[in-house]
Amino acid sequence: MMRDESSPRVLYVEDEKDLREPISQMLEILGYTVDCAINGAEGVEKAKSWRPDFILMDIRMPKIDGFEATRLLRSNPSTEKIPIFILSAYDDAKTRAHCREVGADGFFSKPADIEKIDATIRRTLQIVP
Template sequence: MSRILLIEDNEMNRDAISRLLERRGFTLLTAPDGEEGVRLCGETLPDLVLMDLGLPGIDGFEATRRIKADPATQGIPVVALTARALTSDREAAFEAGCDDYDTKPVDLTRLVAKIRQLLGREGDAP
């Protein structure tokens, strides 16, 4: 079972996304901010990170840079998950090291497909 770290400051979003992905067979770890997310990522080494970009403290861009700068976590795929839908935000997410980008509100089918692709499990049932 794949472990996903969801770094999201909005508690309602965190709970809803966690429940939806758990129903799809994923194990979820959560962090409410960038600092905690980077720390938890290094401690637990999840299979994938879902990163909100608009986090308090260090934002998702900086948290992603820190995850990708650490040899222990640099290979973990990071998906930017954000309400920011501008092309410049997408480009900035990729420049920070994100492996993919998805927008809120979450389209669960699309998000799960991206997660499965990044985990090399495209053929798995949704």
């Protein structure tokens, strides 16, 4: 994990190691400081303690899923304003609607398009390339 405090901090919440590692490495190469959580409960705790600038959240995970984790983050004053984008293989109208209902700011479908994710993070955080 990169620890450059001047770069934007991205928390990636994903239970599948085969997805978590390459995406987090690509984000680091793009200049982000990345931390990961392996389930929704850990993601909520890391968001509270680490205060990332942006959260990338899977949906289907053990302990608590991405919907509930997003709901919990939105209900906490210390994390309610952090942009949360869902990254999921479940790309249908019902899933996208549920993402909006729980307070997610946006949605990416898997497989991940790292260029689109990077552009969205930069736009959301108003980072000039």
